[in-house]
Amino acid sequence: MDCRTSGYNSPANIVAGPKLMNHKQTTSGYKTDTLYAKSRKSVAPFEFDQQVADVFQDMISRSVPGYALTLKLIGQIAAEYSQTSSSCFDLGCSLGASALKLQQYAAKDCNVIGIDNSSAMIDKCQQQLTALGLADQITLRCEDINKAAIANASIVVLNYTLQFIEKSARQPLLNKIYQGMLKGGVLLLSEKVSHPHSETEKLLTELHLNYKRQQGYSEMEIAQKRSSLEYVLIAETQQQHLDRISSAGFGRATIINKALNFTTFMATKT
Numbered sequence: 001m002d003c004r005t006s007g008y009n010s011p012a013n014i015v016a017g018p019k020l021m022n023h024k025q026t027t028s029g030y031k032t033d034t035l036y037a038k039s040r041k042s043v044a045p046f047e048f049d050q051q052v053a054d055v056f057q058d059m060i061s062r063s064v065p066g067y068a069l070t071l072k073l074i075g076q077i078a079a080e081y082s083q084t085s086s087s088c089f090d091l092g093c094s095l096g097a098s099a100l101k102l103q104q105y106a107a108k109d110c111n112v113i114g115i116d117n118s119s120a121m122i123d124k125c126q127q128q129l130t131a132l133g134l135a136d137q138i139t140l141r142c143e144d145i146n147k148a149a150i151a152n153a154s155i156v157v158l159n160y161t162l163q164f165i166e167k168s169a170r171q172p173l174l175n176k177i178y179q180g181m182l183k184g185g186v187l188l189l190s191e192k193v194s195h196p197h198s199e200t201e202k203l204l205t206e207l208h209l210n211y212k213r214q215q216g217y218s219e220m221e222i223a224q225k226r227s228s229l230e231y232v233l234i235a236e237t238q239q240q241h242l243d244r245i246s247s248a249g250f251g252r253a254t255i256i257n258k259a260l261n262f263t264t265f266m267a268t269k270t
């Protein structure tokens, strides 16, 4: 369900982070992702709905190598590059993991804003922020990031979100982000990338599958999740991302984290 169907209106809804206890939990207190554990007759395209929101923290932590380090880097970079009285955006915030890093480390008078078009994610994020006593620290908006206003931004995070945006909308989105950023502002973009050489792509895919096996996912879970993401998560190459970042206007860009095909780019508006 997205914001349009939930009746959830965009404005200043506040949300924050995790640690609510659910029935089936991981040792860290999050509900275990068993969404694809049972055989399905047919696998529907992946959606960020209530079922996914309920297990999302566990799902992303066990599926994305390097995720924890990327979150730490978002905090470090926010501490270094957020600008006084500016805004820090977490676009496609899900349960607010990156927004929480921004809130924790950005300059104290920064306005931290998390945007997501899944009402299930935004509602859960809001509950968690409230439980943490941080509801007034992060503004949550249930909104399409393609339509969202971005202004006065010193930090913009797109942590594994752009890959779910229609290809033709990606350049306009990056252009808009660039236009809404202050000089010296930083974009942090994380994506699953594809490799241009098929043999290397095969190798990286196989290593990722092994990683997921080591994280406790069964062959059936891995196969069904892959099938659900097939036409939903559209990966591009590292070079395509660097070219798009450059076309948007960013004067400098580099890779700050890479684990298999999971890559974080840092781009600066010079």
Ligand SMILES: C[S@@+](CC[C@H](N)C(=O)[O-])C[C@H]1O[C@@H](n2cnc3c(N)ncnc32)[C@H](O)[C@@H]1O
Pocket (backbone or CB within 6 Å): 048, 060, 091, 092, 093, 094, 095, 096, 097, 098, 115, 116, 117, 118, 121, 143, 144, 145, 146, 158, 159, 160, 161, 164, 165
């Ligand atoms: C992989 S999750 C992001 C994870 C999150 N950034 C983190 O670091 O934990 C992708 C998120 O992007 C959101 N999303 C996808 N398309 C969107 C759009 N057009 N506007 C707003 N949010 C969108 C999804 O609802 C989902 O919550």
